[in-house]
Amino acid sequence: MGKTALVVGATGLIGRELVEQLLESDRYDAVWIVVRRSKRWSHPKLHEVVGFEEMDSSLPQIDDVYCALGTTIAVAGSQEAFKQVDLELPLEVARVAKAHGATRYAVVSAQGASLRSSFFYNRVKGELENALRIFNFHHLIIARPSLLLGERDSFRLGEKAAEVISRPFQSFLLEKTPEVAPIQALHVARALIMASEEGEGIEVLTSGMMQRMSR
Template sequence: MKQLMLVGATGLVGSHVLRQALADPTVERVVAPTRKSLVPHPKLLNPLVDFERLPEHADWWAVDSVICTLGTTMGVAGSQAAFYKVDHDHPLEVAYLARRHGARAFAFNSALGADARSRVFYSRTKGETERDLQAVGFPSLTFVRPGLIGGQREQGRPAEQLAVRVSQWVQPLLPRRLRVVPAERIAHRLLQAVVVGAPGVHVLPSEALL
């Protein structure tokens, strides 16, 4: 793999993907479209974009693979409609544009319990995103489904941070699927998925990430 697109590079998992990808000799260039500038790096192309109006014909869409770690919370988004736009609509638009320009592998940071038929809005949104990504037509498509994610976020998520701390205290007693997964491990599996680019659709549950 020579050209990698990373969407969501400023988030917890995305920032780990970015560091790992820039250090990976098999990755020649990382294209990371963001709203705010990233720290410059010789291998990094960082176009500043508005995800509401992505430039459809930009030449930097021509990459070999894509990793998407976009995501928000209901508290930050402010409404279900705004949440759905960030967690479903934006990843889908990125996928369509990258595929149209030749990308062959896509890895998506989804979530434990993702199910398009779920009554839980969060889980249903993730499930619908997975379902719709499958219709884009990537030869290689991977869904990583972590539960609680361990790591220090720039943007505070008090409820999630409390849940992570409690889970870490009782970690030995929890089933593997409910244990806290370090963000760097999730990043590693996302990057590994697109580097290998195995044909077909692949789902990595939370317990497989430990």
């Protein structure tokens, strides 16, 4: 029997890549997603739970969790609303998944995540990383990507501007400074899935590491 994966943040940039790659993987017999509204995606291995409040009662036994939840303060509307999506929900997912048997949790954090960061965004990501350690998953994988590249459903002016400006230098950045080079969302997803094949303890994937894993 293959494994069962849970993906949260499945409609986002990295989340969509995770779902697509997991459905193609022979390692998983079932892929579950938790969404706010039904996506009605059709695939024999794909199952959905509508509403995070339904997770505990609706999910089966889970092996691996992939958490790609994330927003911006501008989209969320306030710092508290941002923390609800980027901190509280991932921790609730960890609690429920652990109760359903999950032993591995792979989460998308951010480059510069730290409890001591002067930037609110990075402090929240650092708080998430720190809090997830308390759950004592057999394998906790923390991905810290740099600027993400890919086709988003929503337009983010700052990220789009940075992508356009950096585009002529991407090859140079990848060769000379892979840690700060923009990274494709599909490469982050691929690296998380590769890291989930084996391992234990706490594993941190820097942006440069994920760039090299995807070559």
